[in-house]
Amino acid sequence: FEMVVAGRLLDDGDVAVMMVEAGGTESTWELFEAGDAKVDEAVLAEGLDACKATIKQAIALQQELIDAVGGKPEIFEYTTAVDYSPEIMDAVMATGADRIASTQQIADKAERNAAEGELRDALVDELVGQFEGVEDADKQIKNAIRSATKAAVRKRIVEEGVRIDGRGLADLRELSAEVAVVPTAHGSGLFQRGDTQVLNFTTLGMKRMDQMVDGIDPVTRKRFMHHYNFPPFSTGETGFMRGPKRREIGHGALAERALYPVVPSLDDFPYTLRLVSEVLGSNGSSSMASVCASSLSLMDGGVPIKAAVAGIAMGLVYAEGKYTTLTDILGAEDAYGDMDFKVAGTSDFITALQLDTKIDGIPADVLAAALNQAKDARTQILATMADAIPAPRDDVGETAPKIMSFEIPIDKIGEVIGPKGKVINSIQAETGADISVDDDGAVGVVAIASSDKGVVNEAYRQINLILDPPTAEVGQKYMGRVVNITKFGAFVNILPGRDGLVHISKLGDGKRIDRVEDVLDLGDEIEVMVEDVDPNGKVSLTPIGEDGEPVKSGGGGGRDRDRGDRGGRGRDRDRGGRDRGGRDRGGRDRDRGGRGRDSGGSRQSVSFEDSFDSEVSEKHGDLGPDTRGGRRRRR
Known part of the structure; x- marks a missing residue:
């Protein structure tokens, strides 16, 4: 768990916290399982x-530098x-203080905004004549109205304990949660809290699709990405929908950090995950609503997250020397308040x-109390989410890819992979599966x-046969496919990994042929029998x-001339083991290129054909009887 804290030194020597950024990491859950204490409130x-001591040291060093x-x-x-100006503020308060306060008791956001706009225009018309000689009098009047509105909201919260929409300080707005909202998506979740509504989509992909x-x-x-979109219509406005802005990037990153500690590892769940939160309506804390919608979407998509995660936004008003903490703040309370405090986590720990x-800062004890108040709200939200889906689904959805990952x-x-990807491309074309092969330097990792699911299993079967190919049985017939053609024959694949x-x-059906291509082409199917292994x-x-x-056998070998008597060879070409003039195949007293010298000792005859046949025999074994008959000696 990582935490960054910024604070300032108070006159009494205490430290007031001004900013906190904290979150879990990818190893958070492993540490918890190993027995480390969970980071709760x-x-x-x-x-x-504990941060206070370090902050004091840093401030002391800064003071030394100043001195x-x-x-x-x-x-x-x-x-x-x-x-x-003070005169304009006094006029606004005298003329419209009560009317301003009444507008802040309207619970519905749209109605409240409309009432505020009508009152603002009315007060400007009433007061602008009193300040004809003041530059930008209408603008100053509008600014004074906004300050008076802020003061009215804060006064009601501190003195009466009642908020704009009539809730108490720790009350949540109405909650709802749904899953499988979009059937064709790999996972989807819809979460609503008051007027804030977020729809999240989960998309699953292979490891190579990571960012x-x-x-x-x-x-x-x-491999885990969360994107957050905040269109203008979510607040009832019109505007251009271009690329994400700073606020959207920041909110998306916060929700991603909140979910990351519960996302399963690649070994447990070999998928790349992309989540997109679409804010359909916003009136306070759409980022924390995105956390809730994302958690629902992940569980709907069959992602085995460690636990459901929910988020809540807290606020604070400091007035009359008193700190008042608010649960589930509205947009207006965020604007008029003194703190924006967002907390996300499971039922057991904070993420x-x-x-x-x-x-200027908030005492640590006030923050501790706010954390406990946030936990109560988070527990209620998690209960609502559990009603929609209590745990991740047992498997990914029908439209999601089924991925099998294993080491080789x-x-x-x-x-x-095969030469130039021939083998893996063939399996992909035949099965329709998407296959990737990676290595980490020690082992290979195959993902299908x-x-x-049947396609995945079939591709796995074919790859497994390559890794552990079956043995061809002598005398057994197979339907094979021509995978390579050479001058001396054709290689036929009869079993996965076995040619x-x-x-x-x-x-040639018993007839002599000059070229293999005269009767066979690459890819042709041919029935064969295993003669020997x-x-x-x-x-x-x-x-x-x-x-x-x-x-x-019908002969063949690529020559058009007579292959009868070769005169002077002194041996026939029977490959079945007939006499070769005292020399068998394995014990020739010459090298592969030489033929020895004739009886006269004046010449050396060389046959590249015999040398080639010898190399092929050593590689592929007995090539069968030679039916070409005797050959004349070449001079």
């Missing part, structure tokens, strides 16, 4: 009190700008806090996503004819 109050440079500089002369952060801090990517004041050995990443070679001599796992295949029987 009591712990936070202790933290605020070192000769004290404070002289303050230059200036003229104070005023919004209105890239190009900043100066160590954080480079975000975020933001405080700023318009006065890092040396298997290449096999899953689709809105259809075999059909030698060119076995193609060597100790290294290399598979030799034979095509199956129309009669369902293996096709007999």
